[in-house]
Amino acid sequence: MRAMSDRPRLLVVDDEEAILETMTFTFEDSYEVLTSSSAVRALEMLDKQAPVAVVLSDQRMPEMTGVEFLTRVYERHPDTVRMILTGFADMDAIIHAINDGHVYAYITKPWEPDQLRQVVRRAVEHHELAVENERLLGDLRTSKLYLETVMDQLDTGALAVDADGLVRALNRRAREYLGVANDARGQRINDVLPPEILERLAGALIEVRQDDERSFEEIELPIGRGVKLRIAMHTLTRDDAELGQVILAKEISHEPLRRHFEEAVESLLPGDDASLRGRLAETRQRLDELLSKIRDASIASPGMGELRDRISRTLTAIEYWLAVDDTLCSEDFPDAGRLTERMRLAGERWPLGERIPERVRELARRVESYYESGENAKQPVL
Numbered sequence: 001m002r003a004m005s006d007r008p009r010l011l012v013v014d015d016e017e018a019i020l021e022t023m024t025f026t027f028e029d030s031y032e033v034l035t036s037s038s039a040v041r042a043l044e045m046l047d048k049q050a051p052v053a054v055v056l057s058d059q060r061m062p063e064m065t066g067v068e069f070l071t072r073v074y075e076r077h078p079d080t081v082r083m084i085l086t087g088f089a090d091m092d093a094i095i096h097a098i099n100d101g102h103v104y105a106y107i108t109k110p111w112e113p114d115q116l117r118q119v120v121r122r123a124v125e126h127h128e129l130a131v132e133n134e135r136l137l138g139d140l141r142t143s144k145l146y147l148e149t150v151m152d153q154l155d156t157g158a159l160a161v162d163a164d165g166l167v168r169a170l171n172r173r174a175r176e177y178l179g180v181a182n183d184a185r186g187q188r189i190n191d192v193l194p195p196e197i198l199e200r201l202a203g204a205l206i207e208v209r210q211d212d213e214r215s216f217e218e219i220e221l222p223i224g225r226g227v228k229l230r231i232a233m234h235t236l237t238r239d240d241a242e243l244g245q246v247i248l249a250k251e252i253s254h255e256p257l258r259r260h261f262e263e264a265v266e267s268l269l270p271g272d273d274a275s276l277r278g279r280l281a282e283t284r285q286r287l288d289e290l291l292s293k294i295r296d297a298s299i300a301s302p303g304m305g306e307l308r309d310r311i312s313r314t315l316t317a318i319e320y321w322l323a324v325d326d327t328l329c330s331e332d333f334p335d336a337g338r339l340t341e342r343m344r345l346a347g348e349r350w351p352l353g354e355r356i357p358e359r360v361r362e363l364a365r366r367v368e369s370y371y372e373s374g375e376n377a378k379q380p381v382l
Helices: 017-027 039-049 066-076 088-100 113-153 172-178 195-210 254-266 276-296 302-330 336-349 358-373
Strands: 009-013 032-036 054-058 081-086 105-108 157-162 167-170 217-221 227-238 241-251
Touching: 009 017, 009 039, 017 032, 017 113, 032 039, 039 054, 039 066, 054 066, 054 113, 066 081, 081 113, 105 113, 113 172, 157 172, 172 241, 195 217, 195 227, 254 276, 254 302, 276 302, 302 336, 302 358, 336 358
Parallel strands: 009 032, 009 054, 054 081, 081 105
Antiparallel strands: 157 167, 157 241, 217 227, 227 241
C-alpha cells in the first residue's frame, strides 16, 4: 500500500493514446497518473496499484464499455471513485453508469480543462473522506469489540436501558444471571426478561430507589436451580441529561458456601492435639460435600469457580498431609524427595498461608529430619 505522504493515484482508461497523453499532462503535477488503453489491463493495474483514488474511463472502448468497466471496478474496489467520459449522444450510457457503475460524475466531450481539474479534485477529496470514514468506523468497531470482550469478563452482570426502556447493552453475566437467551439490544426490557424475573427485579429496584440509605437489594431468581443476586442501579447521564439506567447484578449464591468453607478450614486451627487426623478426615468430607453443591449449581459464576478451585486445592493439601503421615508410619525407608515435594505442594495449596496446624508443622519437621538423617521413627504425627 502507498504511504500516506504519496500523491493520490488517478487511473485514466481510454483507447485513444492522445487522450491518455492529454490527461497525463493535465494531472501529473498534482497526482500520480496511471494510464491504460485496455480496460482489461486497467483492472489488473487496479489490483496491483491499489489504492487508486479515482478512475476516469471513456465510455466507448473496444473490449468493454465504460459502464461495464466501472461496474467491475465497483465490485472489486468500491472505495475508488468512478468517473466516465461520454458524449451528449450517450445519455443512456450515463444513466446506466450512474445506476450500475455508481459513478461519482460524468464528463461530456469536449471538456473544459479547468472544470475537469475541479471535478477530479472533488472526487479525490471524496475518496479521502470515504477512506477516513472507513478507518474511523473500523476503529469504532474494534473499540466496541474490545469493550464488549472486557465487559463479558466482568464478575458483575451489567444491563443498560435507555429512557424509553430499550436495552442498549448487556454483558454475558447479565444474560446468564437474568435468564436472557439472546442478544436483546434494541428490544424493550419488558419483552426481554421472563415475567417472573421482571417482577422480582422491578421490585428490588423500587426498594433501592425509594430508600436513600440502601444501595442494593438481594433477590433470588428462578434461573436453573435458583440464583441469588445483589442488585444495584445507577442513572446514566451526559451533559446533565438522563440517558437511562444501568442495572448491576452480582451473583452471591456462592457466599453461604464460601462461609461454610472458611468455617471448615478454620476448624483445623489450632491443631496441636491428638484429634487432628480425625478432624482432617471430617473436614475432607465437608469439603467434598461443598464441591458437590457447587457442581449442582446452575450458574458457573466467577465466584463459584474461585470457590471450587480453593476447595480443590485445600483437599489436595489435606490428602498430601495424610498421605505423608501414612507413608512415614508404614514404610521403613520411603522416598524422602517425594515426601518433601508433597509437603511443599501441600503448603502452596493450603488457603491460610502460614496459619498451619501445629501438628502439620511437626510433620514437616519430621520429613526434613528424615531427609537429612535417613532415620525414620515410624511414629504417627497427625
